[in-house]
Amino acid sequence: MGRAPCCDKANVKKGPWSPEEDEKLKAYIDKYGTGNNWIALPQKIGLKRCGKSCRLRWLNYLRPNIKHGGFSEEEDNIICSLYISIGSRWSIIAAQLPGRTDNDIKNYWNTRLKKKLLGRRKNSNINRLSTSHDPKDANGIEEKSCSPILSDSALERLQLHMQLQNPNLCFYNNISMWPKLLPLQEKMVSSTNPLMQISPPSTQLGQGQKVGIYEQISNLNLDNFLESSVLGNLNNGRNLLDSNIVPRLDGMEQSNEGIQTFPGEIDVGFQPVQEDSIAEFDCFKEIDGSKGNLIWWSNDQLDSKSVSSNSWDSTSLLQSKVIYDDYVQGYSLEC
DNA sequence: AACACGGTCAACCGCTAGTGT
DNA sequence: CACACTAGCGGTTGACCGTGT
Incomplete structure (x- = not known):
């Protein structure tokens, strides 16, 4: 029936x-x-x-005060930031843009913004995928394409993640982009977090460089980082980037909300240590040539009602796992 | 001029969560 | 507690329009 x-x-x-x-x-x-x-x-x-x-x-x-078309650069950046952070929660994104509807933003993203952001990156990603995996196996027999079968959403977000990883743009690799930690914050972070005492071989210091929290993060799983930032943001009502953060690397199973554990992976989570300290965070400037700022959103900036009414927590956990799996599948050496 | 193609966007569809009874 | 109903959401569709051939 x-x-x-x-x-x-x-x-x-x-x-x-x-x-x-x-x-x-x-x-x-x-x-x-x-x-x-x-x-x-x-x-x-x-x-x-x-x-x-x-x-x-x-x-x-x-409805009164509805705007159609003519998206400003600032609006573009807000949409991009939120899409990277929370995915296709159009109603939440629309709530941050007065006069815009979810439908409008969805259409705008699908028809223009996505292409604007991903278009330039697309070719290089394709090249990377095609050159990083030899299409022929050891016997010279051409394998079936091992191109990752990513869901569109996962692919888009993955590409955006990669965009953020661009060595020239990415804050992980570009120290000048790292947010400035207040001296006290840096001290707290480095003295309390075991992560800060771990210096992998790859993090040899060059002149004028420093190993800090963000470089440590760069050695961890990118998806974990991004997804955790979102989960930390929405699940805990705290923003990774608004508050100070402490990535956790203690090898112990964590079941706290906002802490993700993926099988076989380092457990990475973020604990706010100083909520009233706001780190400057302008490291996503000029992504794909955009001159504006990409903004990471704190929970209180988002409409908490719409977030909670959307059952965001559970779906995001699932979604992030899917994206993570996609990522592993797509870029696995086994491929 | 006619056609094909691609982009845009309004509207629809199906699903889910919330609420009332 | 179970069910019915509604609002809201995100994905998809299809009509329309502009552009290229």
């Missing part, structure tokens, strides 16, 4: 809205409001439309 339809589809008009329909809907809502019942609304007005359709039309088009 299927679900009952929300409306009588036989008597419901579909397709583009006429100006008359718009006027009816707008006039009614202006006068009476939605009455918190979209299903009943079209009958009251005398519109042969589904309630859902009315709602969508109002929210995406008729």
